[in-house]
Amino acid sequence: MRYPVRMDDTIFDKILKREIPAEIVYEDEETLAFLDIAPNNPGHTLVIPKAPSRNIFDISESSWLAVMKTVRLLAPVIREAVGAEGINIAMNNERAADQEVFHTHVHIIPRYHGDGVLSFTKKKYAEGEMATVANKIRTMVGS
Numbered sequence: 001m002r003y004p005v006r007m008d009d010t011i012f013d014k015i016l017k018r019e020i021p022a023e024i025v026y027e028d029e030e031t032l033a034f035l036d037i038a039p040n041n042p043g044h045t046l047v048i049p050k051a052p053s054r055n056i057f058d059i060s061e062s063s064w065l066a067v068m069k070t071v072r073l074l075a076p077v078i079r080e081a082v083g084a085e086g087i088n089i090a091m092n093n094e095r096a097a098d099q100e101v102f103h104t105h106v107h108i109i110p111r112y113h114g115d116g117v118l119s120f121t122k123k124k125y126a127e128g129e130m131a132t133v134a135n136k137i138r139t140m141v142g143s
């Protein structure tokens, strides 16, 4: 399946270029992190690569590793800063998965017991479906 190329000049590109304001909490050569304007909980942070990419499907390995490094650095800091009891690391890729801004970003979301934020839908596999899906993935990834 082919995905459309990323749109230039997303809202996050504008934040990167300092054309619109954001509460930037961290920056290094390859990444920028700022507070989400509509948080699931206070401290909800977005980490973006500076190099352009749309999402997980076109980001380079080095750019992705830089984002992951920043996520790992910030998660414990954010947890302590807002007194969170847990953290979700989340990423939406393509519209079907709720992506709204087409510049790669990873969400760091502070969580509390019973806060009602995000919950996974636990579906059931049909008979034999789980093995079929696993076999297909194993074959395609070459393991």
Ligand code: 5GP
Pocket (backbone or CB within 6 Å): 011, 022, 023, 034, 035, 036, 037, 038, 039, 091, 092, 098, 099, 100, 101, 102
């Ligand atoms: P997505 O659904 O694409 O994974 O998430 C995009 C996120 O960007 C949303 O959680 C939304 O609240 C956040 N967002 C959208 N526009 C802005 C903005 O102008 N500034 C900031 N700081 N966050 C934004």
